[in-house]
Amino acid sequence: MSTSQQPIGGTLGTEVVPVAPGVNLLRAAIILLAFAMAAAVPIAFASSYQLFQLTLAGTYAIAILGLNIVTGFNGQISLGHGAFYAVGAYTTAILMTHFDMPYWETLPIAAVVCGVLGFGVGFPALRLGGLYLALTTFSLAVAVPQILKYRGVEDWTGGVQGTFLVKPDAPEFTGLNNDQYLYLFVLTLAALLFLMMANLLHSRIGRAMRSIRDHPTAAEAMGMDIARIKTRTFALSAGITGLAGALSAIAVEYVAPDSFNVELSINLFVGMVVGGVGSIVGPIFGGLFIVFLPNVAESVSRAAPGVIYGVILIFFLYLLPQGFAGFPRRIAALFRKRRQD
Amino acid sequence: MMQRRTLLASSAALLAVPRLGHAVTVGVTATELKIGNFMPYSGPASAYGVIGRGDAAFFKMVNDQGGVGGRQINFISYDDGYSPPRAVEQTRRLVEQDHVALLFHTLGTPSNSAIVRYTNQRRVPHLFLATGADKWGNYQDTPWTIGWQPSYRTEAQIYAKYMLEQKPNAKIALLYQNDDFGKDYVTGVKDVLGSRFDGMVTTASYEVTDPTVDSQVVSLRGSGADVMVTAATPKFAAQTIRKIHDIGWHPMHFLSNVSISIAAVMRPAGPERGIGIITSAYQKDITDATWANDPGMRSWREWMRKYLPEGDITDSGYATAFNASTTMLQVLKQCEGDFSRENIMRQVANLHDLEVPLLLPGIKVNTSPTNFHPIRQMQLQKWSGEHWERFGDVIEGANV
Numbered sequence: 001m002s003t004s005q006q007p008i009g010g011t012l013g014t015e016v017v018p019v020a021p022g023v024n025l026l027r028a029a030i031i032l033l034a035f036a037m038a039a040a041v042p043i044a045f046a047s048s049y050q051l052f053q054l055t056l057a058g059t060y061a062i063a064i065l066g067l068n069i070v071t072g073f074n075g076q077i078s079l080g081h082g083a084f085y086a087v088g089a090y091t092t093a094i095l096m097t098h099f100d101m102p103y104w105e106t107l108p109i110a111a112v113v114c115g116v117l118g119f120g121v122g123f124p125a126l127r128l129g130g131l132y133l134a135l136t137t138f139s140l141a142v143a144v145p146q147i148l149k150y151r152g153v154e155d156w157t158g159g160v161q162g163t164f165l166v167k168p169d170a171p172e173f174t175g176l177n178n179d180q181y182l183y184l185f186v187l188t189l190a191a192l193l194f195l196m197m198a199n200l201l202h203s204r205i206g207r208a209m210r211s212i213r214d215h216p217t218a219a220e221a222m223g224m225d226i227a228r229i230k231t232r233t234f235a236l237s238a239g240i241t242g243l244a245g246a247l248s249a250i251a252v253e254y255v256a257p258d259s260f261n262v263e264l265s266i267n268l269f270v271g272m273v274v275g276g277v278g279s280i281v282g283p284i285f286g287g288l289f290i291v292f293l294p295n296v297a298e299s300v301s302r303a304a305p306g307v308i309y310g311v312i313l314i315f316f317l318y319l320l321p322q323g324f325a326g327f328p329r330r331i332a333a334l335f336r337k338r339r340q341d
Numbered sequence: 342m343m344q345r346r347t348l349l350a351s352s353a354a355l356l357a358v359p360r361l362g363h364a365v366t367v368g369v370t371a372t373e374l375k376i377g378n379f380m381p382y383s384g385p386a387s388a389y390g391v392i393g394r395g396d397a398a399f400f401k402m403v404n405d406q407g408g409v410g411g412r413q414i415n416f417i418s419y420d421d422g423y424s425p426p427r428a429v430e431q432t433r434r435l436v437e438q439d440h441v442a443l444l445f446h447t448l449g450t451p452s453n454s455a456i457v458r459y460t461n462q463r464r465v466p467h468l469f470l471a472t473g474a475d476k477w478g479n480y481q482d483t484p485w486t487i488g489w490q491p492s493y494r495t496e497a498q499i500y501a502k503y504m505l506e507q508k509p510n511a512k513i514a515l516l517y518q519n520d521d522f523g524k525d526y527v528t529g530v531k532d533v534l535g536s537r538f539d540g541m542v543t544t545a546s547y548e549v550t551d552p553t554v555d556s557q558v559v560s561l562r563g564s565g566a567d568v569m570v571t572a573a574t575p576k577f578a579a580q581t582i583r584k585i586h587d588i589g590w591h592p593m594h595f596l597s598n599v600s601i602s603i604a605a606v607m608r609p610a611g612p613e614r615g616i617g618i619i620t621s622a623y624q625k626d627i628t629d630a631t632w633a634n635d636p637g638m639r640s641w642r643e644w645m646r647k648y649l650p651e652g653d654i655t656d657s658g659y660a661t662a663f664n665a666s667t668t669m670l671q672v673l674k675q676c677e678g679d680f681s682r683e684n685i686m687r688q689v690a691n692l693h694d695l696e697v698p699l700l701l702p703g704i705k706v707n708t709s710p711t712n713f714h715p716i717r718q719m720q721l722q723k724w725s726g727e728h729w730e731r732f733g734d735v736i737e738g739a740n741v
Contacts, residue, residue, distance in 0.1 A: 047437055047438060048433070048437050049433045049434050049436075049437040049438045050438075052430065052433055053430065056426070056430065146549075146550050149520070149548075149549070149550075150548075151519055151548065159520065159521075160451070160520040160521055161454060161521055162425065162451065162454060162455070164458055248426070252425070252426045252429050252455070253429075253458070253459075254425060254426075254429065254454070254455045254458075256425050256451050256454065256455065258423065258424065258425055258451040259424060259425045259426050259451075259455075261385075261424070263384070263422075263424070291430075294383075294420070294422070294427075295419075298382070298419060298420050302382060302418070302420070303382075305382060305383050305420055306383045
């Protein structure tokens with residue numbers, strides 16, 4: 001496995017390869033360069049609307065990163081991550097409107113709330129495993145929008161009407177407008193989270209997660225506490241997705257139960273598969289995919305955007321069964337094959 | 342030209358009141374006028390997508406007839422999937438990327454709620470929304486947003502007015518869905534009854550998630566009411582009709598007009614159980630033979646044949662599109678070539694007794710700077726066991 005086989009900007013590939021310090025430096029340089037490009041190019045060229053789309057894509061990417069930790073790296077299928085996204089969004093909305101907290105202070109709280117919720121759900125549910133877990137989480141995604149409409153919590157959530165929140169103003173010294181600032185904020189946070197997760201997944205804990213995915217019996221025989229690792233992974237994953245939800249609430253400036261229907265959970269799942277299950281850079285593509293593909297589908301046919309969406313999706317899965325993240329690998333494989341021919 | 346602009350700019354600088362009083366014109370060229378819209382073409386509410394197709398077909402007809410004010414209308418409609426975040430995204434796309442002059446007939450209470458602050462901050466005309474919530478008539482707080490169809494609140498006012506006329510000492514039972522939609526009815530009844538509300542009305546509410554409303558109906562009967570107002574969505578309306586009949590209660594029964602579908606409500610409830618139920622209408626029923634030779638209906642059928650040959654001629658969404666678009670066209674005509682956003686809003690609030698082809702006779706569109714409820718009249722209709730029969734005069738909502 002050489003660096004040429006890694007995805008673009010994806011020097012955080014999943015495989016643990018012992019590398020020379022020089023290569024590490026090169027990686028760091030490439031990551032920094034990619035980040036600088038991602039920050040500078042849209043700020044310089046994109047319109048406010050495009051920045052808003054990219055900001056949304058960024059929040060989805062973080063949400064998918066969370067989902068990918070639990071599904072891609074730990075092998076537990078969750079169809080209910082939209083619920084954590086919703087709880088994160090509402091936590092921020094409530095803290096900002098009822099407690100006048102600044103937006104950035106609400107983010108860690110949203111993450112912790114969702115983490116605790118994830119732990120609570122994961123504790124009993126993860127003993128089920130497999131398809132049962134998928135259904136349990138799915139039911140969570142179905143239930144949350146209705147719970148948000150519940151009369152008892154209406155004073156806090158705003159009920160069906162939803163709640164407005166105020167987009168943060170860019171600090172004056174930056175000289176940026178609000179959309180540019182928020183994009184940079186989300187991008188920076190996303191970059192930090194992706195780096196942290198890459199580190200975590202390459203560590204002892206990450207290896208434990210993957211060994212549980214690949215062979216639970218062997219993992220248990222090695223002395224791993226499967227239930228404990230699974231529950232904690234689930235909590236971590238829920239926390240990250242909740243943080244993404246909180247960011248999306250700030251970007252959209254509005255939360256309502258209808259914003260977080262079952263389709264959201266499915267979309268996150270689609271984004272994860274398209275980006276690449278068990279890949280760290282995959283979620284970035286996944287986030288871009290779920291923001292931009294519906295618009296592409298609609299521009300092809302207004303009569304049946306769903307059909308176009310489906311066709312494109314199938315096409316992607318056929319061409320890139322490992323997701324976008326597997327694309328460079330696939331190209332490399334093709335070249336090798338041709339050389340052999 | 343150059344001089345005038347310089348003059349304007351310098352005088353503005355002098356007065357230090359930037360933007361104020363300046364007419365802003367966006368989305369209009371010498372030959373084109375851009376109108377933006379979103380609709381749920383996909384997702385849970387995609388049945389409403391026909392309304393957007395109807396609007397598009399209407400403007401196509403307008404263009405074929407030479408456009409308006411010398412401009413061809415470019416109607417841009419995107420899919421929001423009935424999802425508020427998507428609605429925000431599509432609205433920003435329309436306003437910031439496509440630079441539309443105005444937004445027209447955007448559908449759905451949640452989606453419009455998500456963008457109303459944005460459109461009012463940006464001062465983008467947000468016109469004739471396809472939702473029945475009452476809040477779109479709030480001209481003080483959201484002066485750039487206006488509804489179109491009679492609001493649920495207006496509807497409730499009309500029921501209350503008729504009821505007071507028939508039974509001045511009625512005891513009223515009011516069953517409502519506990520959300521924006523249901524609460525608008527409570528407000529409407531309160532508008533008419535005023536301080537007598539508490540003495541005359543017993544209320545009960547249900548959640549959309551409740552399995553049935555049986556216990557609410559039974560307890561409302563226990564209050565001794567002789568009038569029932571049901572502000573419910575179709576499933577619960579059918580349950581209410583059935584339960585009222587089964588417990589042998591015979592109140593004067595008013596039913597919200599979102600739940601008068603024969604297929605979805607009256608037949609499941611049992612057509613004979615609902616005899617005598619009163620509801621309201623403001624548009625001509627396109628399936629009613631009464632209107633076979635009606636000129637408005639004929640022009641509508643002609644349009645359907647030419648511009649929507651594959652459209653379902655029994656889908657009332659096309660009638661709604663035709664009516665709302667006719668209203669929009671009138672506003673554009675009244676602009677007389679000045680399509681600045683300020684002038685568009687001035688003309689929106691300046692419609693007088695406009696007759697629209699598929700509104701019931703006697704129902705007219707009226708707006709003013711202090712009236713952002715374009716349609717405030719309805720006619721009552723009664724269930725005969727087979728169909729709805731209109732009766733009485735057109736009734737206007739209360740002045741509040």
